[in-house]
Amino acid sequence: MDINTLEYAQKLDSQDQLASYRQEFYLPEQKIYMDGNSLGLLSGRAERTLLELLDSWKTLGIDGWTEGANPWFYMAEQLGERMCTLVGGKESEVIATGSTTTNLHQLVSTFYKPSGKRTKILADELNFPSDIYALQSQIRLKGLDPDEQLVRVKSDDGLTLDEKRIIEAMTDEVALIVLPAVLYRSGQVLNMKALTEAANEKGIPIGFDLCHSIGAIPHELHDWGADFAFWCTYKHLNGGPGSVGGLFIHERHFGKAAGLAGWFGSDKTKQFDMDHKMTAAADAGAYQIGTPHILSLAPLIGSLEMFEELGMERIREKSLALTSYMLECIEGELSDYSFGIGNPIDSTRGGHLLLLHEEAARICQALKAEGVIPDFRAPDGIRLAPVALYNSFEDVWHTVQILKRIMKDETYKQFPNERGVVA
Ligand SMILES: Cc1ncc(COP(=O)(O)O)c(C=O)c1O
């Protein structure tokens, strides 16, 4: 059967063991959502647990901290325990807290101890800007110059990184390493195990940004020996806009004083002693700062159930099948239209694909006008994320067919080649 047919896509859907999960989600009507790597969709379960949370506030008031089905005081720890399998950490090593950028600040302020010759932070030139801004400001806080102390490993093709080069850059001047697990543009999955082994051997603390990897690929942070990691939960974990993030800290660091302390990092039995001498929690909880954003934690209570039911291996398997089918359709249908493939085509690709085209900004606008939601990443990238939990093979087929029509009829030329305010 020709793979570039609706019948073929429907056959793949009929064999898909995860297909029923699509019904768990609110899919925007008459649209094909391909942007779950930027903001995941709302599920009925996440909606239910958010509404239950509101109800606990309505009926319990202050007692909601300790009473009801999900006492707020323990929610960050409980969700941390539930997220631990997604990152391959122990229950005590993970906490739901903060946001990606605030968690990065917390961890860098905990781990970055420039001294003597060892003063630099090693990152990469493709990293997400917020991480770079955070690292620059942390260097400044130490009275040092980010232009001298922040080393950004170069990329040969502007899309991917070579682990060998990163390892070569782990010199005796490096005090800390911060890298993405999956690159936000190209979707390349870095070999976190090899990078961690090399960093451990040289005694340099290493941490990973899991924004684009958590819920998309499996991790084994504890066994690999990573020092720390941090992430958001609003992409593949479908926690909602601005939902609370998470962090992992390897148990060998338990007891290390948090760079940014606050009372919610206390041992929970001591917190309300109100003593000015802090007794920090004995585990990852110690790296919390202030009162948890309970309303932004609540959707995760329901959303994470689906990851627990399925396990990351099955989710990754479907994700790879979806992106592999999309790559085949692109190859078969779009070869006349000067697209480049920006993502790795082997299994070092993450949960999304990156199509490259000079007219990418206006092609994205044309796709949106036709009901397909991608996202544009400057200067020339179209990211497409068929998500295992709620996208179908038929979605993939339609997306490529619509893209082909836009290119063939040149309807994208009706739009200016500019990005929106939120691209
Ligand atoms: C890789 C990466 N790091 C950091 C961020 C910033 O996250 P936040 O704005 O939640 O701090 C994002 C997305 O916004 C991201 O994709």
Ligand SMILES: Nc1ccccc1C(=O)C[C@H](N)C(=O)O
């Ligand atoms: N937090 C956001 C707020 C508004 C719009 C997008 C985002 C994203 O998360 C973008 C994403 N980090 C990216 O990989 O581009």
